[in-house]
Amino acid sequence: MTTPFSAALGAELTKLRRSLSWSVVVLLPVVVVLAGSFTTVVSGQQLADGWHTLWLRSVVFYGLLPLPLGLGILASLAWRPEHRGGSWNALMSSPVPSLYVVLAKTLVVALLGAVMQLVLLVTVVLTGKLLFGLAGMLPGRYLVITVLLVVAVLPVAGVQSALSMAVRSFATPVAVALVGAGTAAVLLAAELGGVVLVLPWAVTARATQLATGTFGDSGELTAGGAAAVVVAGALLTLLAVALATRYLERRDVHT
Amino acid sequence: MDTVTTTGLTKSYGRQVVVQGLDLRVPEGCVYGFLGPNGSGKSTTMKMLLSLVRPTAGEVLVLGEPMNRSTRRRQLARIGSLIESPPGYGHLTGGENLRLVQRSLGLDEAQVDRAVRSVRLEEQLDKKVAHYSLGMKQRLGIAMALAREPRLLVLDEPTNGLDPAGIEEIRELLRRLAGRGVTVMVSSHLLGEVDKAADVFGILSAGRLLFQGSREQLFAAAVPDLLIDTSDPHRARAVLDDRVAARVDGGSLRIPGIDDQGTARVVADLVGAGAPVYGVRREEQSLEDVFMDLTRGGRL
Numbered sequence: 001m002t003t004p005f006s007a008a009l010g011a012e013l014t015k016l017r018r019s020l021s022w023s024v025v026v027l028l029p030v031v032v033v034l035a036g037s038f039t040t041v042v043s044g045q046q047l048a049d050g051w052h053t054l055w056l057r058s059v060v061f062y063g064l065l066p067l068p069l070g071l072g073i074l075a076s077l078a079w080r081p082e083h084r085g086g087s088w089n090a091l092m093s094s095p096v097p098s099l100y101v102v103l104a105k106t107l108v109v110a111l112l113g114a115v116m117q118l119v120l121l122v123t124v125v126l127t128g129k130l131l132f133g134l135a136g137m138l139p140g141r142y143l144v145i146t147v148l149l150v151v152a153v154l155p156v157a158g159v160q161s162a163l164s165m166a167v168r169s170f171a172t173p174v175a176v177a178l179v180g181a182g183t184a185a186v187l188l189a190a191e192l193g194g195v196v197l198v199l200p201w202a203v204t205a206r207a208t209q210l211a212t213g214t215f216g217d218s219g220e221l222t223a224g225g226a227a228a229v230v231v232a233g234a235l236l237t238l239l240a241v242a243l244a245t246r247y248l249e250r251r252d253v254h255t
Numbered sequence: 256m257d258t259v260t261t262t263g264l265t266k267s268y269g270r271q272v273v274v275q276g277l278d279l280r281v282p283e284g285c286v287y288g289f290l291g292p293n294g295s296g297k298s299t300t301m302k303m304l305l306s307l308v309r310p311t312a313g314e315v316l317v318l319g320e321p322m323n324r325s326t327r328r329r330q331l332a333r334i335g336s337l338i339e340s341p342p343g344y345g346h347l348t349g350g351e352n353l354r355l356v357q358r359s360l361g362l363d364e365a366q367v368d369r370a371v372r373s374v375r376l377e378e379q380l381d382k383k384v385a386h387y388s389l390g391m392k393q394r395l396g397i398a399m400a401l402a403r404e405p406r407l408l409v410l411d412e413p414t415n416g417l418d419p420a421g422i423e424e425i426r427e428l429l430r431r432l433a434g435r436g437v438t439v440m441v442s443s444h445l446l447g448e449v450d451k452a453a454d455v456f457g458i459l460s461a462g463r464l465l466f467q468g469s470r471e472q473l474f475a476a477a478v479p480d481l482l483i484d485t486s487d488p489h490r491a492r493a494v495l496d497d498r499v500a501a502r503v504d505g506g507s508l509r510i511p512g513i514d515d516q517g518t519a520r521v522v523a524d525l526v527g528a529g530a531p532v533y534g535v536r537r538e539e540q541s542l543e544d545v546f547m548d549l550t551r552g553g554r555l
């Protein structure tokens with residue numbers, strides 16, 4: 001059955017046709033994983049601690065910079081067609097509620113982010129097996145973290161989508177993503193504890209660090225650690241969506 | 256019943272008042288020609304009718320209900336619109352764009368097909384909109400507005416970029432829609448474009464409504480120039496001296512903006528002074544002249 005919301009979501013998916021987004025989703029994780037292992041492979045060395053080292057090198061760095069940057073680019077790409085021609089007029093003179101407009105865009109950006117996590121996971125597994133000939137499989141806890149990451153991209157998707165909605169410029173929201181990611185990295189390195197999770201980019205980064213023992217992580221995947229990421233992510237996403245909807249309801253369209 | 260009613264509709268940007276105290280009445284089932292030169296506030300007014308822009312003061316009633324930020328999404332289901340540049344995502348084909356509209360408004364295939372046929376875009380649906388000509392984009396925009404089978408259609412300069420045959424087609428389409436009971440409000444800075452299609456006119460100049468009413472009322476509102484045929488127009492002008500603003504125009508004397516009593520006085524003076532008068536008439540005016548007259552002088 002189609003509800004007005006599922007229709008809005010379907011419309012957003014249709015807009016992804018022939019979009020550059022798909023190249024970002026595929027290329028970014030592949031390049032990051034391969035770059036992380038490049039020197040090791042070339043020098044013929046082995047990974048000190050097998051799968052764990054591979055994950056650490058690929059995913060932790062990915063969460064600090066490429067992931068928030070990628071989400072920023074995906075959000076700007078998703079909003080770009082709306083800033084052209086008479087699109088804003090058309091979007092705001094349709095009966096689709098502002099909340100659905102905001103929510104559908106956020107979910108589409110998050111969905112692209114989720115696909116990016118999948119590509120990342122597959123690339124890590126293939127690299128481990130084919131390039132390093134690692135024994136066994138990627139430990140199960142990393143699969144759980146991949147699922148957590150899908151949730152953790154939501155707040156960044158929400159904030160970046162809100163920014164790209166409000167600002168016509170493609171680059172400005174991406175620059176904000178860089179600054180946000182940098183700030184999050186510094187705060188996480190300072191090991192301040194849970195408070196850093198008020199920053200959306202810190203939630204995503206923290207999720208990639210779970211069970212790695214980096215940035216003050218205990219090295220174990222704990223229910224508390226996972227719950228903090230999920231709860232902070234959900235709250236920040238709601239806040240971003242609510243503020244973006246309010247903004248859309250109030251502002252005038254000038255094209 | 257009027258489909259659109261506004262009271263004291265006003266929009267200011269900073270100190271600049273761009274639309275001032277409009278009381279629009281758009282009767283149901285008519286084609287309302289909304290005319291005015293560039294920058295007179297047509298688009299701003301239409302945006303306020305759709306709540307795309309919030310009025311600084313005044314109110315809008317559409318189909319008997321207030322149109323504002325809390326009611327707009329409900330109201331918009333029965334209003335089709337095309338404001339300023341045409342919509343349509345360039346990276347999608349015309350057909351994909353229409354399916355987007357169909358999906359998000361919950362329309363059926365037949366409604367979209369009818370809209371496409373009425374703007375004759377059937378052959379172009381597989382082309383990317385980025386590769387459309389301006390006229391094709393405009394047609395797609397109109398089809399997107401029509402697909403929801405609106406009670407009110409608000410079109411801002413829809414004939415922009417269309418060739419003469421295209422303009423004629425749109426005119427006929429607007430007439431047909433009005434015939435079916437749809438209220439159509441269409442703006443233009445060229446009277447000639449909507450002249451034949453519109454039953455009611457609203458004329459805007461510098462944000463103020465100079466005139467609103469039927470074609471007959473519009474003709475009546477503008478006093479055409481008086482032409483006095485005389486064998487010696489220069490002498491006749493000398494007789495009238497500076498009392499009226501008369502000027503020689505070929506073999507006649509042309510006097511603008513003069514009423515019937517003034518005409519009687521002028522003729523009496525001329526005859527009294529012995530100037531040979533053999534014809535007194537009002538100039539035939541086209542609607543275009545009336546429009547130019549109204550908007551240039553800003554009078555009425």
Ligand SMILES: Nc1ncnc2c1ncn2[C@@H]1O[C@H](COP(=O)(O)OP(=O)(O)OP(=O)(O)O)[C@@H](O)[C@H]1O
Nearest residue numbers: 254268273291292293294295296297298299300444
């Ligand atoms: N966002 C804005 N900020 C400041 N001034 C604005 C804004 N939008 C419109 N204006 C001003 O309002 C006036 C009316 O503009 P509007 O676009 O409504 O005119 P128009 O009648 O549609 O003209 P055109 O025939 O050129 O389309 C113009 O002087 C314009 O500069």
Ligand SMILES: [Mg+2]
Nearest residue numbers: 297298299411
């Ligand atoms: Mg305009």
